[in-house]
Amino acid sequence: MKKIVAIGILFALPIVIFNSCNSSSANTMAKEVAEEESYITIDTSKIPNDKFGESVRYGRELMLRTSYYIGPEGINGKYLGNKMNCTNCHQDAGTKPYSFNLMSSHDNYPQYRGREDKVLTLAERVNNCIMRPHSGKPLPLDSDEMVAFLSYFKWISKFVPKDSLFKGSKNFKIEFPDVAASPERGKALYAENCVRCHGNDGQGIFNADKSGYVYPPLWGKYAYQPGSSMHRVIKQAQWLKGNMPFDKVSVGKPYLTDAQALDIAAYVNDDSVHSRTNPKTLDYPDPKAKAIDYAHAPFSDPFTEKQHRLGPFKPIIEYWKKQGWEAIY
Ligand code: HEC
Ligand code: HEC
Known part of the structure; x- marks a missing residue:
């Protein structure tokens, strides 16, 4: 038994070093990848x-x-x-x-x-x-x-x-504004950019035989639930930047600004005005492993649930950095 523990300790250090090298080289790679690489396609x-x-x-x-x-x-x-x-x-x-x-x-x-x-x-x-x-x-x-x-x-x-990473293997990054994301501004942006497909009440539109959607729902009983990562404002904004509005983006060419994507995600995920299926689990036994925009208490920092949901995110990231923790988002 002791031997096993000893082996564990021997290996612990190299693994930590490997991980940190890995993520920093992955970051550098992401930058290099963006310019010269072409997109990978599959041939079915x-x-x-x-x-x-x-x-x-x-x-x-x-x-x-x-x-x-x-x-x-x-x-x-x-x-x-x-x-x-x-x-x-x-x-x-x-x-x-x-x-x-x-x-x-x-x-x-x-x-x-x-x-x-x-x-x-x-x-x-x-x-x-x-x-x-x-x-x-x-x-x-x-x-x-x-x-x-x-x-x-x-x-x-x-x-x-x-x-290693490749072009588009991760979602776009979002630059955080100094202000919190605003569901009110998001509502107006939603009317302008999203309503035409996803509908006023976010219900989406079924296909002809109702076996699935032409335009999937964004909230309500049949949409993703609050435990999903799509319900996180930063995570959704990163995705919206690369993918929505469906008819305005092309691969690698965002349409929304970062601030707009955050505001819209804040509105779509505002459960004070929208209903959703209740989450079955909210888990994360260790709150330090939580993404900073996963806005379900308890938290390992002093920020409110509202700030975890809407930002401003920079102070949260700064705080985590000071504690020597890695902010995930
Ligand atoms: C022209 C129609 C169109 C517009 C406009 C549009 N979407 Fe979509 N959206 C789609 C389609 C189609 C899909 C599913 C894509 C697929 O299956 O490949 C989708 C998927 C989604 C999804 C993921 C699936 C889900 O239902 O949760 C989200 C979130 C989303 N859209 C949000 C938005 C937001 C926010 C806007 C406005 C900024 C927007 N969309 C504008 C057509 C549209
Ligand atoms: C409402 C949006 C949504 C739908 C629908 C959805 N996923 Fe996901 N999925 C996510 C998000 C968000 C993540 C986390 C991605 C991240 O953190 O970058 C994820 C992550 C994953 C991962 C882990 C990827 C990795 O490499 O770590 C797998 C595998 C996956 N999904 C499979 C599926 C399958 C299979 C389905 C259909 C049965 C599905 N997903 C439906 C949003 C969705």
């Missing part, structure tokens, strides 16, 4: 014509038409609590740059997750999205569906470099 005609390929194809289908297969009225099982599709957030079935891109996910798991305070497999991470944004119940780990998701993630991971 290269999916092999064998049993593995079948599973990859089904996994891709599940990303694109999640609700049709495993939604509340799914033809292959009833797992999701709403009719959203994975691709609504992980656009182009997880391959679009700056859109919660999933092409490195197969390489990045198992991974320690602060939220659960344990190491999760990729399958468990998939189930987190099924339980939170989709308000569903977890897929059995040995189900055809889970195996298909994993097969697909493995296959798309072949197109990207191992252990």
Whole structure:
């Protein structure tokens, strides 16, 4: 037993050093990547014509038409609590740059997750999205569906470099203004930029057979729940910058300013005026592992829930830096 502990200590130091090198080199790489690299695309005609390929194809289908297969009225099982599709957030079935891109996910798991305070497999991470944004119940780990998701993630991971970032692998960064995000300003911006597709009451628009959405919902009973990362104002703003309004952005060419994206995200996620399905879990056993814009108490700093939700974020980041903690957002 003691021997095992000793080995643990021996390894602890190099791992810490490796991690910090890794993240700083990853940051430098992100800067370099932005200019010269071209975007990575996948060629689905290269999916092999064998049993593995079948599973990859089904996994891709599940990303694109999640609700049709495993939604509340799914033809292959009833797992999701709403009719959203994975691709609504992980656009182009997880391959679009700056859109919660999933092409490195197969390489990045198992991974320690602060939220659960344990190491999760990729399958468990998939189930987190099924339980939170989709308000569903977890897929059995040995189900055809889970195996298909994993097969697909493995296959798309072949197109990207191992252990490094690529262009659009992360969402856009947001520069923080000195003022808090404003749901009031966001409401006006929403009317101007979002209502035409997502509707006045954020309900979205169903497709013809109502198996999924043409324009997915942003709040209400059938939208993502407060425990989802999309409910975090910074996280959503980073995503909006790269992806919305759908008809005005093209890959790598944002339409909204950073401040507008924050204001709109503040309005969309303002649950004092919008209803949502209640979260089942808000976890994070260690509040220091919480993202700073995950606005559910308890917090490890003196800032209010409101400031965690809307900012100003710079003072929070400064405070964390002073404590020697890494602010996640
Ligand atoms: C409402 C938006 C939304 C929907 C719908 C959604 N996700 Fe996610 N997903 C997220 C966000 C936000 C993250 C966290 C991304 C980050 O932190 O950069 C995430 C992360 C993930 C990750 C981890 C990626 C990594 O490399 O760490 C996987 C895997 C994933 N989602 C799979 C799925 C699958 C499969 C579905 C459909 C069953 C799905 N998601 C539906 C928003 C969504
Ligand atoms: C022209 C139509 C259109 C406009 C305008 C538009 N969206 Fe979307 N939005 C979409 C579509 C389509 C998707 C799903 C994309 C997919 O499945 O590939 C989507 C997805 C989303 C999602 C993720 C899925 C979900 O339902 O949670 C969010 C959040 C979102 N839009 C917010 C906004 C906001 C905020 C604005 C205004 C700044 C906006 N959208 C403007 C069409 C639009």
